[in-house]
Amino acid sequence: MMGALIIARKDYRSFFNSAVAYVITALFIFLMSWMFFQILSTYASRSFMMMMQGGGAPNMNLNEYVFAPHFGNVNVVLLIMIPALTMRLLSEEKKSRTMDLLMTSPITSTEIVVGKILAGCFLTWTILAFLSIYPLSTKLFAQFDKGPIITSFIGLALLSGVYVSMGVFASSLTENAIIAYFVAFVISLFFWVIGWASASMDGPVAQAVFNHLSIVSHFSDFAKGMINTSGIIYYLSLIVFFGFLTQRSLESSRWR
């Protein structure tokens, strides 16, 4: 797996050699800050009203009313942002013919795929690390439970791995980064909305199955402070599954 690390290191570095990574990170932080501030001010005015009406200190929970919706927003933004980070990972290698170099180097196509997924993950995790400013700054003036924050971060880290592996797969299908973006976005979105089918299912088993397939339903457990083992297993298996599809897609180019 040395080959994977060599590729991941190079791609991670070249992200930060280009302006793209900085622009995306800056926009992400701007957007998240604005959204977080909106949630926080709504929370503040509502708890103020409750205090006026009922008297006494507000017992509205910050975790439930601020951080849970905040992490929900992060999830939506990641769904839109990660395909933009992953779209060029393989399509660009094909377009600039550097794929010839990778495919004739003494590394397996599995190593190439793992390297690309790691590069995407390291990059999104770096950007996610900036999100710690919100709980850390809130901590200065209010009390809340640390547990759900930590599990939310674990959930986000895993979920972004899922988006990344979907994005890398989409990127392996085409030389065109824009197409890769939209394919990745549609695949990721589909795994969000697949849970909606559970509402129209008759049997409880079918309902449970579709609910399980949805990537958001597992995330809500993480946001509530639960370490959801079946969720972790589901996310990891999605990452492996799309990694496998990407590897097949790369290998198929040898046979055309």
Add this chain to the structure above:
Amino acid sequence: MIEISHLTKKYGNIMAINNISFSVQKGEIVGFLGPNGAGKTTTMKIITGFMAPSSGVAKVAGHDVFENPIEVKKRIGYLPETPPVYSDMLVKDYLEYVARLKKMPSNKITKGVEQALEKTNLTQVHKRLIGNLSKGFRQRVGIAQALVHSPEVLILDEPTVGLDPKQVIEIRNLIKGLAGEHTVILSTHVLPEVTATCKRIIIINKGEIVAEDTFEGLSSRMSDTRRFYVRVRRPANFEGHIKSVSGVRSFKFANNSFEVELDKSDDSNEKLSEVVVKSGAGLLEFRAVDVSLEDIFLKLTTTDTGGVA
């Protein structure tokens, strides 16, 4: 070192190469020659493990390319038609990256990169962004990339494309200098390149090998006649003198000079020179015309002669 047997590759219905077999000994430099679309690149892609053949076997250093790709790829340096460079990387960083990908031991990488930079005259641009280099320089980075881990086998697809004349000579010398330790296959349309660098030539046309020999072997096999260039001061009535020589197959007159095609025998040769001198037409120039690789190439690839090999 390289053994190719019965290699066939089809792209859908297009037969790119058809039942090709040849082998290359260790330390040999072999030129791969053929018109556009002959299948040179396709053959090279198969040897390097980039692509699978439809049928047939390719072996490098005794390892089957498809059963043991990692072992084969460690030993190969490959310059594809388009140099596989990242425009957002510095020349030096790129070469280090390639060296790592090729599993070069990390304590040898710095030295390897330095040598590759020197050999391809890139030392002065090693801190430049590849995207800002000119086409010829990028081609040189492509060559450096193939050399960096000093592989046993080098597969170079049109290595001197886009280089200036001075660089072309330097790169050809570089390639010639690789003989012995490295085994090289290079493809080209530039015929002097093959004569300048290669011991052996493989001519391929429409996916099949039409000839495989040394240049001398090819040219002697190509014809049973010799050609002479004769220029005289007074060409009028000279024709008759030439016709009188037995063994003259044909001749052409143009620009006050004759090109005579003669039987390949020293007798006819001697006779012709005697007649020319004695004719009193005033001999200015008399020399043998070499069969050029161009002639051989055109003859083998444009007509249906085939089967010379």
